[in-house]
Amino acid sequence: MDNVTVNFFREDGIEAPVLIEGLPGIGHVGKLVADHLIDELGGELVAEIYSLHFPPQVVVDERGVTELVCNEIYRCEKDGKAILFLVGDFQSTSAEGHYILTESYLDIAEDLGVQRIYALGGYGVGHLVETPRVLSAVNMEQLRPEVEAAGGSFENAGTGGVIVGASGLLLGLGEVRGIEGICLMGETSGYIVDPKSADSLLGVLCSLLGIEVDHTSLQERAEDMEQAIEKIREAEEAKSREELNYIG
Amino acid sequence: MDNVTVNFFREDGIEAPVLIEGLPGIGHVGKLVADHLIDELGGELVAEIYSLHFPPQVVVDERGVTELVCNEIYRCEKDGKAILFLVGDFQSTSAEGHYILTESYLDIAEDLGVQRIYALGGYGVGHLVETPRVLSAVNMEQLRPEVEAAGGSFENAGTGGVIVGASGLLLGLGEVRGIEGICLMGETSGYIVDPKSADSLLGVLCSLLGIEVDHTSLQERAEDMEQAIEKIREAEEAKSREELNYIG
Amino acid sequence: MDNVTVNFFREDGIEAPVLIEGLPGIGHVGKLVADHLIDELGGELVAEIYSLHFPPQVVVDERGVTELVCNEIYRCEKDGKAILFLVGDFQSTSAEGHYILTESYLDIAEDLGVQRIYALGGYGVGHLVETPRVLSAVNMEQLRPEVEAAGGSFENAGTGGVIVGASGLLLGLGEVRGIEGICLMGETSGYIVDPKSADSLLGVLCSLLGIEVDHTSLQERAEDMEQAIEKIREAEEAKSREELNYIG
Amino acid sequence: MDNVTVNFFREDGIEAPVLIEGLPGIGHVGKLVADHLIDELGGELVAEIYSLHFPPQVVVDERGVTELVCNEIYRCEKDGKAILFLVGDFQSTSAEGHYILTESYLDIAEDLGVQRIYALGGYGVGHLVETPRVLSAVNMEQLRPEVEAAGGSFENAGTGGVIVGASGLLLGLGEVRGIEGICLMGETSGYIVDPKSADSLLGVLCSLLGIEVDHTSLQERAEDMEQAIEKIREAEEAKSREELNYIG
Numbered sequence: 001m002d003n004v005t006v007n008f009f010r011e012d013g014i015e016a017p018v019l020i021e022g023l024p025g026i027g028h029v030g031k032l033v034a035d036h037l038i039d040e041l042g043g044e045l046v047a048e049i050y051s052l053h054f055p056p057q058v059v060v061d062e063r064g065v066t067e068l069v070c071n072e073i074y075r076c077e078k079d080g081k082a083i084l085f086l087v088g089d090f091q092s093t094s095a096e097g098h099y100i101l102t103e104s105y106l107d108i109a110e111d112l113g114v115q116r117i118y119a120l121g122g123y124g125v126g127h128l129v130e131t132p133r134v135l136s137a138v139n140m141e142q143l144r145p146e147v148e149a150a151g152g153s154f155e156n157a158g159t160g161g162v163i164v165g166a167s168g169l170l171l172g173l174g175e176v177r178g179i180e181g182i183c184l185m186g187e188t189s190g191y192i193v194d195p196k197s198a199d200s201l202l203g204v205l206c207s208l209l210g211i212e213v214d215h216t217s218l219q220e221r222a223e224d225m226e227q228a229i230e231k232i233r234e235a236e237e238a239k240s241r242e243e244l245n246y247i248g
Numbered sequence: 249m250d251n252v253t254v255n256f257f258r259e260d261g262i263e264a265p266v267l268i269e270g271l272p273g274i275g276h277v278g279k280l281v282a283d284h285l286i287d288e289l290g291g292e293l294v295a296e297i298y299s300l301h302f303p304p305q306v307v308v309d310e311r312g313v314t315e316l317v318c319n320e321i322y323r324c325e326k327d328g329k330a331i332l333f334l335v336g337d338f339q340s341t342s343a344e345g346h347y348i349l350t351e352s353y354l355d356i357a358e359d360l361g362v363q364r365i366y367a368l369g370g371y372g373v374g375h376l377v378e379t380p381r382v383l384s385a386v387n388m389e390q391l392r393p394e395v396e397a398a399g400g401s402f403e404n405a406g407t408g409g410v411i412v413g414a415s416g417l418l419l420g421l422g423e424v425r426g427i428e429g430i431c432l433m434g435e436t437s438g439y440i441v442d443p444k445s446a447d448s449l450l451g452v453l454c455s456l457l458g459i460e461v462d463h464t465s466l467q468e469r470a471e472d473m474e475q476a477i478e479k480i481r482e483a484e485e486a487k488s489r490e491e492l493n494y495i496g
Numbered sequence: 497m498d499n500v501t502v503n504f505f506r507e508d509g510i511e512a513p514v515l516i517e518g519l520p521g522i523g524h525v526g527k528l529v530a531d532h533l534i535d536e537l538g539g540e541l542v543a544e545i546y547s548l549h550f551p552p553q554v555v556v557d558e559r560g561v562t563e564l565v566c567n568e569i570y571r572c573e574k575d576g577k578a579i580l581f582l583v584g585d586f587q588s589t590s591a592e593g594h595y596i597l598t599e600s601y602l603d604i605a606e607d608l609g610v611q612r613i614y615a616l617g618g619y620g621v622g623h624l625v626e627t628p629r630v631l632s633a634v635n636m637e638q639l640r641p642e643v644e645a646a647g648g649s650f651e652n653a654g655t656g657g658v659i660v661g662a663s664g665l666l667l668g669l670g671e672v673r674g675i676e677g678i679c680l681m682g683e684t685s686g687y688i689v690d691p692k693s694a695d696s697l698l699g700v701l702c703s704l705l706g707i708e709v710d711h712t713s714l715q716e717r718a719e720d721m722e723q724a725i726e727k728i729r730e731a732e733e734a735k736s737r738e739e740l741n742y743i744g
Numbered sequence: 745m746d747n748v749t750v751n752f753f754r755e756d757g758i759e760a761p762v763l764i765e766g767l768p769g770i771g772h773v774g775k776l777v778a779d780h781l782i783d784e785l786g787g788e789l790v791a792e793i794y795s796l797h798f799p800p801q802v803v804v805d806e807r808g809v810t811e812l813v814c815n816e817i818y819r820c821e822k823d824g825k826a827i828l829f830l831v832g833d834f835q836s837t838s839a840e841g842h843y844i845l846t847e848s849y850l851d852i853a854e855d856l857g858v859q860r861i862y863a864l865g866g867y868g869v870g871h872l873v874e875t876p877r878v879l880s881a882v883n884m885e886q887l888r889p890e891v892e893a894a895g896g897s898f899e900n901a902g903t904g905g906v907i908v909g910a911s912g913l914l915l916g917l918g919e920v921r922g923i924e925g926i927c928l929m930g931e932t933s934g935y936i937v938d939p940k941s942a943d944s945l946l947g948v949l950c951s952l953l954g955i956e957v958d959h960t961s962l963q964e965r966a967e968d969m970e971q972a973i974e975k976i977r978e979a980e981e982a983k984s985r986e987e988l989n990y991i992g
Contacts, residue, residue, distance in 0.1 A: 066431070138560060171554055305907060310901055
């Protein structure tokens with residue numbers, strides 16, 4: 001098995017200038033926005049990414065069928081604009097794996113003609129936020145005015161902040177390849193799946209993309225996701241119990 | 249040393265269409281059933297699997313002779329049906345190792361003509377179960393009716409469950425190779441070696457295999473295994489004490 | 497991605513016989529001294545070092561622009577003497593990574609004609625020190641008199657001490673390549689960024705280098721660094737909160 | 745850097761049929777006996793072994809000179825019998841590293857004509873032992889009578905015991921190469937450097953080797969080792985404090 005395996009379901013006509021990353025993170029804000037957009041825009045699954053840097057497990061779906069842990073690439077078109085999405089439920093299990101996986105994500109992006117990446121996430125503040133800001137970072141300074149014009153804030157700059165995992169490395173390693181990177185982080189308590197934060201983030205993102213989408217189902221989607229996460233948490237606890245019982 | 253080394257004791261005439269995995273896991277249900285079947289069917293040891301992804305240790309047997317940590321492949325024939333078994337006392341020590349080892353298990357399976365894998369395990373519920381169900385998962389949807397007909401339940405489907413380690417990956421990575429995968433998990437508290445759960449599991453498995461075996465020695469075998477595990481636990485504790493005393 | 501990537505901003509005329517290492521460590525003494533010297537001597541950034549053995553993250557700077565985690569090589573000239581500096585905010589995330597990164601540092605040193613390395617650090621004693629000594633170690637015995645003449649103490653010798661991470665390995669692996677190595681460790685409590693310890697260390701180092709630099713801004717620089725570290729600590733805590741919220 | 749580097753100080757005339765391993769372990773019993781024998785027999789250092797699987801650090805000796813972490817091969821001759829020793833202060837930092845290092849140790853053994861390995865260690869029982877037994881394991885059953893005739897006990901056989909790290913793998917992986925392996929473990933509390941246990945172990949080992957050595961300095965040597973370990977413990981604690989102060 002290679003470190004990373006990418007299976008394309010379609011090879012032709014899947015280029016796009018923009019990739020949006022919405023992998024799991026704080027408050028599930030990025031994931032919530034990306035999943036919502038894919039749904040609203042009618043996304044098509046174009047590739048699956050498997051890796052031995054993901055957790056060594058399968059997920060049992062509602063039919064009782066197992067699915068190998070993977071992340072996915074979706075593609076949408078809206079008003080003649082093509083957008084790719086990198087989504088899924090997993091990040092690397094190791095520090096080195098984050099670098100290796102992100103290089104693979106960037107290989108895919110380059111192959112499909114991506115010139116700009118939006119990395120979506122949450123910005124945890126540990127308390128409830130009435131009007132969540134969308135805190136931002138860019139990997140090339142000239143991108144900043146455009147983000148500010150769309151409502152993104154840079155008030156977090158200069159606070160010694162770091163962006164960990166795929167979101168951060170897509171900007172950092174993307175810059176080496178000349179791919180523009182914009183990280184948008186919805187302010188959130190970090191304790192719940194946060195539809196209010198996602199709402200703010202979706203506003204700024206759509207402004208940057210120059211598209212319009214309906215926001216109304218975000219609240220409901222957040223509740224569904226909260227329930228799904230609760231189930232996974234219970235399964236994780238069962239898994240921990242199991243591991244305590246291994247002989248080896 | 250390679251990542252994984254496989255030593256075959258015999259090369260010819262060891263093909264079989266079915267492989268049963270019974271590595272250690274919750275309640276030792278899978279291991280108990282696999283060991284019982286090998287014994288009842290008169291299994292022959294056909295291969296040993298060594299790996300640097302196993303714990304770095306040897307086991308001292310009853311003669312005082314050391315055996316390098318390994319898993320084993322057995323082969324049985326019953327009523328003209330050939331069955332392979334993957335058994336042993338160890339799983340990988342690392343996340344990546346689970347992927348690497350499972351790919352090796354599947355290489356062996358493919359080489360020996362295996363078309364279907366049964367992965368056996370326990371399904372921990374944290375409390376005693378009067379009439380243990382055999383919860384199930386499959387890696388291809390069309391396998392489900394056959395499992396249900398044999399008494400397997402899919403009531404666990406849709407609860408966000410995951411199957412970790414070799415059992416899960418045999419289904420997930422096996423599906424990529426076109427090998428059918430059925431995971432059978434006997435409901436169990438998870439706190440003891442559970443012969444009642446194993447009894448239920450054995451019933452469903454034999455129905456699927458179309459063979460009959462005696463169940464009567466399962467209870468006694470469970471007690472022996474409980475004692476062996478107790479010894480290993482004590483040795484593990486001694487090992488922990490030892491590690492605290494290393495200089496390096 | 498390779499394990500380690502080195503980007504040179506300039507190829508010619510950057511040789512130097514001496515390299516000073518000031519990576520993060522106890523009391524930030526080594527880092528404080530190295531950063532101070534680069535500033536006072538007007539250092540030029542000549543190379544950046546990236547690696548998958550560093551933490552998988554980017555740092556957001558004061559403009560809101562992300563920078564991939566890296567260490568840096570600076571070059572200064574003073575009184576006709578050329579000096580290289582290895583500085584940055586990161587050490588390896590794994591034990592093996594320390595060896596791999598240090599070999600890369602030594603490859604750079606060898607390519608640039610370095611014959612001697614000064615590894616700077618702190619020597620934590622757990623309590624405040626009125627007059628901090630500069631405790632020392634060398635990788636070739638004949639270097640000791642020169643260090644003692646400059647005010648370095650060897651009173652720590654024979655206490656079973658170890659030097660961990662890049663500082664230690666630059667001496668140990670440097671010796672194999674015939675590069676002289678001198679480790680200077682300012683005595684410090686270890687609880688604060690310690691300008692008094694840095695002051696002592698700077699004195700011994702300048703004497704060894706045969707140069708003079710102003711010490712007056714060390715105090716202010718220590719206060720700035722203390723604040724920067726506080727911000728990073730807060731960001732790290734936010735990161736920990738974030739990781740607790742991952743699904744995968 | 746390779747995973748493991750072996751430097752020979754002499755190439756010719758260093759063959760020997762026997763290798764004794766005395767790396768750190770419980771009660772430092774094996775190390776104490778091996779170091780004692782090297783001293784009594786006048787051992788010559790013939791090789792050093794470096795590896796990125798050892799801790800990433802250097803040790804500062806009594807002269808203030810750093811030494812890269814390594815293990816060592818010594819060679820002794822007594823009554824026309826040549827014996828090699830594998831000693832040092834370190835074991836691998838990772839599970840995989842134990843396998844990789846042990847294969848290197850066995851490569852050296854094979855190159856030097858070794859036909860039998862004695863792996864020395866302690867057997868921790870958690871309480872003081874008045875008359876310590878020498879518990880034993882072999883990697884080929886036919887070796888057992890010889891060990892019993894020399895006073896080794898096999899009363900530990902059949903208790904589910906495991907032998908971890910280099911001692912265990914030298915027997916397990918050695919057997920694959922046809923090298924005889926005998927593990928001798930002196931019963932010990934595990935809490936102190938145990939000269940009484942070492943005394944028992946030395947008796948059985950010398951009987952097996954067919955040589956005689958003086959035991960009288962074992963007690964003093966144990967006291968010296970206890971002090972050296974205490975210093976290293978203190979240095980380790982200082983190291984832990986240091987690591988807490990890293991930025992990265």
